[in-house]
Amino acid sequence: MDICFGLGYNTLATIYYIKKNNLDIKLNIYSPEFNLELLQALKNFEYPKNLLQYKYIIDEISQIFIQESNPTFAKYKDENIKIEVFNGDARKYIKNLSNIDIVYQDAFSSDVNKSLWTKEYFADIYKLLSTNAIITTYSIATPIRLAMSENGLFIYEIKNNLKDRSTIAFKTKQENYKFIDMELKKIRNPSAKPLMDKISN
Numbered sequence: 001m002d003i004c005f006g007l008g009y010n011t012l013a014t015i016y017y018i019k020k021n022n023l024d025i026k027l028n029i030y031s032p033e034f035n036l037e038l039l040q041a042l043k044n045f046e047y048p049k050n051l052l053q054y055k056y057i058i059d060e061i062s063q064i065f066i067q068e069s070n071p072t073f074a075k076y077k078d079e080n081i082k083i084e085v086f087n088g089d090a091r092k093y094i095k096n097l098s099n100i101d102i103v104y105q106d107a108f109s110s111d112v113n114k115s116l117w118t119k120e121y122f123a124d125i126y127k128l129l130s131t132n133a134i135i136t137t138y139s140i141a142t143p144i145r146l147a148m149s150e151n152g153l154f155i156y157e158i159k160n161n162l163k164d165r166s167t168i169a170f171k172t173k174q175e176n177y178k179f180i181d182m183e184l185k186k187i188r189n190p191s192a193k194p195l196m197d198k199i200s201n
């Protein structure tokens with residue numbers, strides 16, 4: 001699940017990775033995006049060289065949003081790939097999904113897209129995860145990590161060449177990643193709180 005579709009970079013990068021490594025897997029991508037104008041304009045954006053070979057997929061999806069009068073979904077399908085883009089609010093969309101293996105938590109920052117980073121939001125995300133699912137996000141903020149951990153997710157930190165630190169979260173404990181103990185963080189910093197839909201007094 002790609003939260004949210006935007007220019008579809010995550011979707012294309014996933015396809016690129018699978019093809020480049022000859023992975024024999026079927027891919028189903030589910031992605032909400034509430035900006036219809038953006039979905040209709042995707043043809044006009046420039047894409048990184050590596051992804052250009054798959055840009056036709058984005059163009060097909062965009063074309064559906066252009067042609068149909070009140071489109072809610074655009075679907076792309078080939079032998080190994082299915083993509084569903086939902087034009088609407090992600091908070092509504094995620095209530096209808098289940099058995100998701102990977103969540104790309106790639107909304108704009110919580111200052112801009114607050115509703116996609118709260119404890120209530122992650123409660124719904126938790127429900128749709130498969131047992132071994134992974135959530136991956138660039139955010140390392142404590143209120144965001146608490147919004148996940150207070151729903152029962154285990155928080156880990158990774159480093160890669162693109163970003164110094166980022167967060168991955170699982171429903172189950174992991175051995176091979178650096179564990180971030182959010183309970184300990186709360187003891188050390190009693191004022192640390194998860195981001196919530198509404199601020200309580």
Ligand SMILES: C[S@@+](CC[C@H](N)C(=O)[O-])C[C@H]1O[C@@H](n2cnc3c(N)ncnc32)[C@H](O)[C@@H]1O
Binds near residue numbers: 011113
């Ligand atoms: C950082 S961009 C996503 C980038 C995208 N993952 C990519 O690979 O190109 C964030 C997107 O979230 C969309 N968005 C923000 N809040 C949303 C919501 N509540 N429901 C659906 N889409 C939302 C914005 O319109 C924007 O396109």
